[in-house]
């Protein structure tokens with residue numbers, strides 16, 4: 001009996017001691033973060049300064065709400081706020097080009113880059129100089145000249161889209177345009193990057209699972225930022241178990257595996273007749289990366305499939321979303337649609353005659369429509385952090401210590417009423433008139449972000465948007481089908497902007 005008591009007593013003592021140590025660690029950590037951390041002088045909610053669970057609550061439990069909470073913090077605390085124990089956020093359009101510098105080194109924040117399980121991709125490369133090496137090898141494929149050379153391929157894909165739209169004229173069924181655009185952008189990027197299009201435009205129902213895959217890939221990000229060690233664990237589990245635990249994760253794994261298979265095939269066929277991998281006479285991205293001057297370890301299968309995941313994922317959904325948002329607002333504003341149609345008719349008297357990208361880009365109203373569509377589709381709706389590794393950044397009277405992650409958000413930039421009056425209104429005309437204070441509006445359009453980490457696919461995205469919008473609207477008269485603003489307006493920031501979660505997406509009927 002005495003021995004038992006002694007045992008229970010000793011265990012009790014150990015438990016109590018462990019609890020005291022844990023409590024001191026938590027309380028001590030909170031006191032440090034609040035009063036002694038280099039960020040303690042910055043304003044913001046105390047709870048956010050103490051723990052990352054604050055962000056977890058808004059982004060994971062409430063599904064992508066931290067972006068909006070950050071907006072509210074700025075209203076309360078001013079243009080710079082501390083949004084986590086380690087991170088600051090700025091809401092001042094004039095600061096954008098300083099933070100997203102083209103010339104000064106800017107690292108990415110590992111907490112952000114670890115969310116998609118592709119640490120070796122250019123997108124997820126933390127170190128500025130390493131990023132420059134990887135980006136340098138990819139840049140030539142996305143130059144204006146190279147993308148100009150893809151015009152024929154993109155036009156043929158748009159033509160395929162139009163054939164599919166025609167089919168719906170006969171059936172009288174609504175067209176799921178969000179999915180249709182996603183098929184278009186995916187077929188273009190898979191053809192260009194790997195020489196083999198995934199042919200989603202041929203799918204009778206426009207491959208809804210593919211759209212779900214990208215949504216799920218982006219959607220797991222908020223959770224995985226907090227538990228990145230789960231990626232290898234999940235990869236080791238049987239698929240059936242993953243499907244039960246998190247069906248979205250299984251879609252992500254399938255996506256990664258199919259890219260891996262295709263890259264492996266390209267690597268095995270290296271050295272074969274180059275005709276296999278030319279698109280419109282130009283080499284495709286992954287074939288050429290393998291032939292590039294990159295050191296051998298940069299050409300490993302493990303790294304290249306991760307690059308593939310980013311190129312295909314980034315190339316598909318962002319552009320499809322911009323196309324959908326633009327299409328919705330055109331159909332919701334018949335006067336603006338009519339003005340666009342009249343302008344297009346000057347360049348394309350015959351709706352079925354081919355049109356040149358160079359000529360489309362000269363049309364002022366068409367260009368204004370694209371800018372306004374990009375403004376209201378945001379690109380990435382999450383904040384994008386940058387770190388100045390060795391430099392003290394100045395923001396007004398504040399000095400930001402080197403190594404601090406600082407973010408800004410396109411959603412807040414694009415809804416700033418001093419730059420974009422009536423920010424919620426689709427107003428292409430704002431791009432044609434002198435802006436408030438004569439500020440060049442393009443400076444504040446940050447869907448592609450700016451600086452050394454700016455989107456590499458700008459020219460491709462713009463080419464797809466010009467050709468698709470011009471061709472579809474010159475040829476077809478459409479109307480919205482059971483679609484309202486709530487089907488396109490941002491409601492959840494799941495890295496990519498999402499409307500209400502039960503939305504069926506943009507659907508249209510042919511008139």
Ligand code: HEM
Pocket residue numbers: 122123124135189310311312314315316318319322378379380384447448449452453454455456457458460461
């Ligand atoms: C409207 C369409 C698009 C928008 C709004 C957009 C937006 C963005 C943004 C905001 C980033 C920076 C993300 C960050 O800082 O973490 C980015 C990066 C990137 N985008 Fe796009 N994107 C679009 C289309 C494309 C296309 C068509 C491609 C084709 C491959 C592409 C490929 C990439 C890649 C590879 C990166 C990583 C670049 C790097 O880290 O150096 N994007 N994009």
